[in-house]
Amino acid sequence: MSVEGRAVRTDFEYDRAAESFRRGQAASFVVERDDRQWELDVVPGAPFEWGAWALNAIACLVHLALAALVLLSGHWDRPAQLLAILAGAIAIELVLPFETVGLPVADLVATAAYWVLTGLQYGVELHLASRIPGPRRFVYDRPWVVPGFYAVGGTYGALMLARSMPGPLGETLIRWTSPTAVSALLEAWYLLWPLGVAALFGFAAWRWPERLGRQQALLVFVGLLPWVVLTLAIDLAELFGGGMPSWVEVVQPLCLAIYPISLFIALYRYHLFDFELVVRRSLLYSALTSSLFLVFYAALGIGGALTSRAAGAFDGSVWVLAGATLVLGLLFAPLRDRLQRLIGRRFFPERAALRERLSTLARELPRHGQLREIGQVLVDEVRGMFGAQRVALLLGEGRSGVLVRRATSIGSGDQGRPNLLLSPDDPFLAGLKAAGVPDRPRGWKGRSTAAEQLAATGIELAVPICTDDRLIGVLLVGRRPGDVAYRSEEIDLLDLLSHHVATVLDNVALFESATTDSLTGLLRREAILEDLDRELERARRYRRPLSIALADIDHFKGINDTYGHLVGDLALQQVAGFFTGTLRSTDLAGRFGGEEFLLILPETPGENAVGVMDKLRVALGDLVVETGRGSLSMTVSIGVASVDELSSPGDADQLLAIADRRLYEAKNGGRNRVAGLA
Secondary structure, rough: OEEOOOOOOOHHHHHHHHOOOOOOOOOEEEEOOOOOOEEEEEEOOOOOOOHHHHHHHHHHHHHHHHHHHHHHOOOOHHHHHHHHHHHHHHHHHHHOOOOOOOOOOHHHHHHHHHHHHHHHHHHHHHHHHOOOOOOOOHHHOOOOOOHHHHHHHHHHHHHHHHHOOOOHHHHHOOOOEEEEEEEEHOOOHHHHHHHHHHHHHHHHHHHHHOOHHHHHHHHHHHHHHHHHHHHHHHHHHHHEEEEEEOHHHHHHHHHHHHHHHHHHHHHHHHHOOOOOHHHHHHHHHHHHHHHHHHHHHHHHHHHHHHHHHHHOOOOHHHHHHHHHHHHHHHHHHHHHHHHHHHHHHOHHHHHHHHHHHHHHHHHHHHHOOOHHHHHHHHHHHHHHHHHHHHEEEEEEOOOOOOOEEEOOOOOOOOOOOOOOOEEEOHHHHHHHHHHOOOOHHHHHHOOHHHHHHEEEEEEEEEEEEOOEEEEEEEEEEOOHHHHHHOOOHHHHHHHHHHHHHHHHEEEHHHHHOOEEEOOOOEEHHHHHHHHHHHHHHHHHHHHEEEEEEEEEEOHHHHHHHHHHHHHHHHHHHHHHHHHHHHHOOOEEEEEEEEEEEEEEEEEEHHHHHHHHHHHHHHHHOOOOEEEOOOOEEEEEEEEEHHHHHHOOOOHHHHHHHHHHHHHHHHHHHOOOEEEEEO
């Protein structure tokens, strides 16, 4: 009721009164028990609880170590970020100065910090549970879910903070109802936190489509159970008026540590980073930094002593010493960085050599000029450096952003190659764009069609290539022989490479978009017509033969209607690639419009052109496009025209008109045929 004659109603008022306490000096207390008041003399002071402090310190250090290991990993994807934030928040919570008798401001600040951290952890843990073992579909389908986690946690923390504040502010929350009802509501709200996290991990452990993903979720779920049981025990005890059990303070720090440790192990199981490498590097760098500090202070002491002796009675000796200290301080950072680089080259030569090769590759890519050559060099070099069985480069096509295969390190006859077109709206690609870091397609089984297709063709890693928050492409890296896993160091280097090549690819693609069709890689209509005018002028001037052909895919509208436009685009790309790979290097091919192609055949008389086009038509009939609804084969109709048929040798429009008329003759004659000069 009162302390030293001052009335107390709250913990804050008690701390204000306790500011006058002195160890060993009795203080006058008035307490009420069973409607009777008693006056007691209480002597402040009690032995420090070293055991509880040691457990708390150990738990705090464990959380700090987890946060440090994640930060040192260099693999900064969303689960790693959330784990580092969670571990750091718990570490801070464990050292907040509660029960500081006679320090009301410290207790107030600690209480405020506690509830702010609690609200943050509420959201972070639910967010993390929705990302392990992989992003959940309901998160991508409903963008408000993740902000909702933080809103629920933040609101709970704010209410508890306001309720804990002294004076009228805390009383406003209970004016509309009874304190018991408010306590019951807030305790129930608090229980939604561990139960929600447990439900997310439990469901993933039960229903995740991939076995390793289920094991990962089960591991975290088991590590979560001590915290859930402890929370239930505390809440039920307080709801039923039993108060917090005495053993809680002993086991709570340990229970809090088990959960993030299980998260760390689960993420490490999936190669969050190479634990041994991080530890080795950390130990080396720590030893280096400690040695430098010792050398620095030894040099500082010796330099100060020598300076003082040399300066003698000189009044400015303090400035000389300060200047020497400044010079040593300026030398410390570059010396440390240089030694760290030396350690990297001496103890981790493979990583240094690989980084150097990738840097050289990124610098030399622009020298190869065209996008096709740049892409081919990129995939061939990456395959050779990392020992992947296959590597492919997909780049976005025009405004639609559909990812089209532009280069691959595997032969065209390999039926296991990855699909050539991927929709940017696929959850896996949307996740790549949002995260901005490499990801494994096999972790998206059951949630992404594109990821399932890539995983089925042996793709182990998809490395996003982004610029200005745009996904301009994806580098697909296949498995290694024997399924040797990619170390996080290698994944980090691939990520670094993607940032270096993004600008190069974007600039070259932008330049080529003026003349090249982004879907098929063939010349645009305007560009191929310019080439036709140039070839006609050459044929007229030197009286050389020249033929052209207009080729049109048969029943293309039916392909789009039956299989969808993505498959239609895939068919266009396959036919274009067939033309490019079959024609002579001196021949020219362009996309004339829709599903129609213009082929220019220099030094080719009309009768020879008809024979060449007929062989090409027959060979194209063997081309098969794999779709989700089975195999698709195609045929083409072709119209051929020659300069020998022109009344005016340089008239491109007349030559095109003849080829177009012949194309319709082939269409009307039953399709899948070549029409030329009889």
